[in-house]
Every structure is written in C-alpha cells, then in structure tokens.
Amino acid sequence: MDLSADLSTGERIRVLRESRGMSRPALAQLCGRGVDWIKRIENGDRELRSHELLLRLAAALQVHDLSVITGVDGPAAAVPLGRINHPGLPAIWSAVMQRSLGRSGDQPPDPAILQGRVDQTWRQWHTSPHNRTDVGAQLPGLIRDAEAAVRVLEGEQRRAALVALSDVYRLTGQATAYIAPAEMAWVTADRALSAAQDADAPAAIASAAWNLGNILRETAYPEEALRVVTEAADLIRPHLEEAPEDWRGIYGALQLHAAVTAAREGREGDAWRHWDKGDQVAKSLPASYVHPSTVFGRANVDFHAVSVATDLQKSTKALGLADDIDPDVMPSVERRARLWVEVARGHLQRGDRTAALHVMQMAHRISAETVSYTPSARHVAADLWRSAPRAMRAEAGQLAEKVGVATA
Incomplete structure (x- = not known):
C-alpha cells in the first residue's frame, strides 16, 4: 500500500496494523512486547531505534521492505522471516522444554563438580569470540545434569545443586538472548529465580533477579525490570558489610542494570544515581575484582558510564568517557565488543559515520x-x-x- 511520505514511523505502523485488521495485543504478542510498548511507538511517545525490533515489526506486519515502515529513502532493506537463527538453539530448546519429571537411575553428578563445570562455562562465555556457539554446545548437557541432581539429591547437596541449576539457567538466558522464542526466555528466567529461591541463597536470588531484569527490560517492561532489581538489591544490602566479595559484586551489577534501564527511559537523574551507587561498590572492592558471571568491577562500571550517556543521547559525554577507558583491562571479550558498539552508537548520534x-x-x-x-x-x-x-x-x-x- 502507498503511505504518505509525511507519516512518522509510528503512524506507518498503526496504518499497516489497522489495514491488516490486527489488534495491538496481537501485534505485541508477535513481537514479544507489551501492548503499551506498541501504543507508545504508534503515538510517537517512544522512539524505535532497535533494528531487530524493526525487523520483528516488519515480519509481523508482512512487510518485505523495511523502508515501508521507516519511510527512509534509499536501497530496499529486505526483511528476513523469523528471528535471528543459530544452529545451537534446537538442542538447547529440547533440553529446556522437554525436561524429565521422573528420577533417573543414574548416579547424580556431585554438586561441587557440577558447579565447577558451570563456572567454567561462564568463563567461556566471557572469553570466547564465538561464545554463543561454544557455550551453546555445553548447555544441553549442563541443563540435564543439573535438573537430574536437583531431582535426586537431598539436604545441603540439593541446595548446592539448586544454586548450580539457577546459574545454568541464567547462562542459558544469556546465550540464547535474541535467538530464542519469547516463551523460552521467560521459562529460563523463571526457572533461574525459582531454583535460587528454593535454595534460599540470597546471592543466587539477586543474580537471578539481574537476569530476569534483562528479560523484562528487553521485552519493554522497564518499570517491572527496575522493581525486580531494586527488590533484589534491598534483599542483600543489609548483608554487604560481612558478605563475600561476590555479594557486593552482584549488588553493584544490579545498580548498573538499573542505571541503563533508567537511561533508556530518558530518566537522567535516576540513571546517574544508580550508576553512582555501582561506582561506590566498585571502589569498595579490590581494583582487580571481577564478578564471575556479570563481570562487575572497575572496568565494567566505566563501560556502563558510556552506555548510560549513549542511551541518554549525550554523545559528546559518552565519547569523552570512552576516550579515558583502557578496554584491555576488561577480561570479557563479549563486554569489550559491546563497548565498541556503544562507541559506534555515539559516533552515529553525532553523524560521524566514518x-x-x-x-x-x-x-x-x-x-x-x-x-x-x-x-x-x-x-x-x-x-x-x-x-x-x-x-x-x-x-x-x-x-x-x-x-x-x-x-x-
């Protein structure tokens, strides 16, 4: 259909949706987002910057050229069907969605050995340049072994296995972000939190809440994301003075999560307030400290300052902050790559495409x-x-x- 060149992106989406007789709830479900998110996009109250979300909308609206939605003149931008594909997903999907309910006759894995395998796979996630492929190959076995251990073990051994299971599902959420169907993302996030709560392990609960906050933020529920990470921070705050370093590490990671969430909503004061709290935590820890899964530490706090400034459209500040960072002090390859993506976003905001x-x-x-x-x-x-x-x-x-x- 022909659309007026004067229409905004949101108006184009509304016209296309209505021309197909599609309700907002139906379109929201196809995109893995909330109804309010669609409404705000259509009304022009929220800017749609994500290329991935544009592709999802185009596919849901049966549009084969992205420029029909964006209104941008230039070469045709073909819309591929479906989400980003990865060959490792089917095996992970099977392990997550077809878990056994009965007890296996096999000897369950030792919880300490199981946790060691999980910790090693987290390190692989942060150090491999092909982290989704390498970690994805390990996840089906880890998921099944952790589930089996929880079904069979009792007492303190079961609690340890529950913590390992929570860590496995958090890692699954990281490794399948943007490639898994929305229902799998919610399942893994919920299982991670439920396992941590069953173990009655505050640090594991806080880590699972950090993971759930990621899902909520990426599915356009920023207020819920902030509520979850704030409650988790409140849960462990009273214990920080005498707690292990990793408790402070996850507390700091929760603050950085809240900072980015607030920044994406344009709440500058809240964003920097949460970042300051994370900064104070980093200062209370050894300079070399790095949280094993969230990589919270001095470098990650500095990296997040760039992200916050970029999300607030403060490109000059973002690029100035990036100039003072030594990326090589960050042990996570994944996080270093994401820093440069944030720097690229800052340059685009200034119009410097070179x-x-x-x-x-x-x-x-x-x-x-x-x-x-x-x-x-x-x-x-x-x-x-x-x-x-x-x-x-x-x-x-x-x-x-x-x-x-x-x-x-």
Missing part, C-alpha cells in the same frame, strides 16, 4: 558473534550500510553481510 564504521569493524574483530547477535549492533551495521559515505559504502556493505543484515 568513525562509527571503524569502531564497528573493531567490535566485529573482537567478537563476531556478539556483534552478529546483538540487536543494537545489527542496527548500527544496518544504519551504516544504508547511509555510509560513498567512499565507504563497500566496507559498510561487507560489515553488514558479516553481521547478517540483508544488503540486497
């Missing part, structure tokens, strides 16, 4: 899978392909192809 392309190429060299499976990175790659300077169009097209953004 610099944005350069740092996106750096991000891709550091961790190709992080860039390929992170919506914000795909959005930057798609934006660069559509509007890079003529002299850099070939390089932008090569990056888009590597990331998996359609260029023809």
Whole structure:
C-alpha cells in the first residue's frame, strides 16, 4: 500500500496494523512486547531505534521492505522471516522444554563438580569470540545434569545443586538472548529465580533477579525490570558489610542494570544515581575484582558510564568517557565488543559515520558473534550500510553481510 511520505514511523505502523485488521495485543504478542510498548511507538511517545525490533515489526506486519515502515529513502532493506537463527538453539530448546519429571537411575553428578563445570562455562562465555556457539554446545548437557541432581539429591547437596541449576539457567538466558522464542526466555528466567529461591541463597536470588531484569527490560517492561532489581538489591544490602566479595559484586551489577534501564527511559537523574551507587561498590572492592558471571568491577562500571550517556543521547559525554577507558583491562571479550558498539552508537548520534564504521569493524574483530547477535549492533551495521559515505559504502556493505543484515 502507498503511505504518505509525511507519516512518522509510528503512524506507518498503526496504518499497516489497522489495514491488516490486527489488534495491538496481537501485534505485541508477535513481537514479544507489551501492548503499551506498541501504543507508545504508534503515538510517537517512544522512539524505535532497535533494528531487530524493526525487523520483528516488519515480519509481523508482512512487510518485505523495511523502508515501508521507516519511510527512509534509499536501497530496499529486505526483511528476513523469523528471528535471528543459530544452529545451537534446537538442542538447547529440547533440553529446556522437554525436561524429565521422573528420577533417573543414574548416579547424580556431585554438586561441587557440577558447579565447577558451570563456572567454567561462564568463563567461556566471557572469553570466547564465538561464545554463543561454544557455550551453546555445553548447555544441553549442563541443563540435564543439573535438573537430574536437583531431582535426586537431598539436604545441603540439593541446595548446592539448586544454586548450580539457577546459574545454568541464567547462562542459558544469556546465550540464547535474541535467538530464542519469547516463551523460552521467560521459562529460563523463571526457572533461574525459582531454583535460587528454593535454595534460599540470597546471592543466587539477586543474580537471578539481574537476569530476569534483562528479560523484562528487553521485552519493554522497564518499570517491572527496575522493581525486580531494586527488590533484589534491598534483599542483600543489609548483608554487604560481612558478605563475600561476590555479594557486593552482584549488588553493584544490579545498580548498573538499573542505571541503563533508567537511561533508556530518558530518566537522567535516576540513571546517574544508580550508576553512582555501582561506582561506590566498585571502589569498595579490590581494583582487580571481577564478578564471575556479570563481570562487575572497575572496568565494567566505566563501560556502563558510556552506555548510560549513549542511551541518554549525550554523545559528546559518552565519547569523552570512552576516550579515558583502557578496554584491555576488561577480561570479557563479549563486554569489550559491546563497548565498541556503544562507541559506534555515539559516533552515529553525532553523524560521524566514518568513525562509527571503524569502531564497528573493531567490535566485529573482537567478537563476531556478539556483534552478529546483538540487536543494537545489527542496527548500527544496518544504519551504516544504508547511509555510509560513498567512499565507504563497500566496507559498510561487507560489515553488514558479516553481521547478517540483508544488503540486497
């Protein structure tokens, strides 16, 4: 259908939705988002920056050219069907969604050995440039072994197995973000929190809440995300003086989570208030401290300052903060790649597409899978392909192809 060039993106979405006789709840469900999110997009109360969400909307509205929604003139931007595909997902889906309810006759794994395997896989997540593939290969076995241990063991051994199970499901949520169906994301987040609560382990509960907050924020429930991480922080705050370092580490990670969530909602004061709390926690820990799963520590606090400033559209501040960071002090390859994606976003906000392309190429060299499976990175790659300077169009097209953004 022909749409007026004067229509905004939100207005185009509303017209397309109504022309197909589709309700807001139906469209929201297809996109894995809330009804209020669709309403705010259509009314122009929320800017739609995510390339991945644009693709989801286009696929749900049966639009084959993304420019029909964005109204941007230029080459056709083909819309692939479905979500981002990864070959490791079917095996993980099977392990999550087809768990056994009966007791196995096999000897259950020792909880300490099981936890060691989980911890090693978390390290692999942060150090492998192909983390989704490498970790995804380990997850089906870990899920089944942890579930079996919880079904069979009793007492303190069962509590230890529950903590390991919670960690496994948190890692599953990380490794399948943006590639798993929405229902699987919710299942893994809920199981992680339920296992931690059954174990009555405050640090595990807080870690699972951090994970659930990620799901809530990415599915357009920012207020619920803030409530969950704030309650989790309140749960462990009274114990921080005498608690192990990792309790303070997860408390700091919760504050950084809240900072980014508030920034994405444009709440500048709240965003920096939460960031300051995370900064104070980092200062109370050894300079070399890094939380094993969230990688909270001095470097991650500094990285999050760049993210907060970028989400608040303060590109000058974001790039200034990035200039003072030594990325190599961050042990997580995944987090280093995401930092450069944030820097690229800052350059795009200033209209410097040459610099944005350069740092996106750096991000891709550091961790190709992080860039390929992170919506914000795909959005930057798609934006660069559509509007890079003529002299850099070939390089932008090569990056888009590597990331998996359609260029023809």
